[in-house]
Amino acid sequence: MWISRRTDYATRAVLALSLAGGTQPMKLQELADRTAVPLSVLEQIMPVLRTAGVARSERGRSGGYRLNHPPGKITLETVVRLFEGQLAPIACATRKEPESCSMMCGCSLRSAWEEIRDNTIDLLGRTTFADLAAGAAGPWLDSDQIEPVD
């Protein structure tokens, strides 16, 4: 239970934008409705995605968000890392600057944590939002995607 609400929200938002096609920007309000994320929270999350180059925004009356790259170029790892930081399950097993172990033995637990870390990163890195979009189902795919927003 380590994926925070924000990370959950962010991945939902990127999936929603992936499904939308990107021919026109999607408003925060609609994104909030589709992903069931509070608008006020999206207001904090989307700028992070924008700054990281994952999404792109337009302001003003016909503004909104769209992806900055094709969904196939955006991995789950990219988005999750933005909000979770280190993906190792424990500080002594990070790839960069692991915290030194204060235990009185060559602690073999670290190998186990590292293996979990590698499995996790591998899967997140292999999964693109094109994959996720292909696996999605429901109301969006049929009509809403084409229907104009206004």
Added chain:
Amino acid sequence: MWISRRTDYATRAVLALSLAGGTQPMKLQELADRTAVPLSVLEQIMPVLRTAGVARSERGRSGGYRLNHPPGKITLETVVRLFEGQLAPIACATRKEPESCSMMCGCSLRSAWEEIRDNTIDLLGRTTFADLAAGAAGPWLDSDQIEPVD
């Protein structure tokens, strides 16, 4: 970064007891020294392991803790679950009673979270403390293990 301090401490303690052999109980104070865990925290952690049947204790002057089963019968999963609860990375991907998804589509993200969950549980379930003890190295294995405590 989802393994809490308590879980870390608990796994260290079980590893320490695994390395000790179990011919005599180990005092909380010594366990604290070997694992670099504050004694006051071990006082909370060890009863949990005891109640769960992982460890067994003896009180009084020559008391202390030892494992209740051979290390090969105790998996990392058992200990981690005691302190972390659900192992799924997110509430919608638990094996029992997953939280329903409020998103407006058949959310394909869940499959990814489930895959991470399964990888993680599989690895934790396969790893016993006998495996970990075999991989350990350092001062304990040479002398301390045999040396009487008092």
Added chain:
DNA sequence: ACTAATCTTTATATATTCTATCAACATTCT
């Protein structure tokens, strides 16, 4: 019996993080 050593249990304080909301601001289009 008494005492000392040890585990047991409970209460509590502190810090940290997470979550959500709101308000003021900047930009764009009509």
Added chain:
DNA sequence: AGAATGTTGATAGAATATATAAAGATTAGT
């Protein structure tokens, strides 16, 4: 000019994690 939209920063509230301390219960040894 005005309305709709994204941008930013402040903040409050809740939940969780962590550590400490104190009082109790049990056992071993004398």
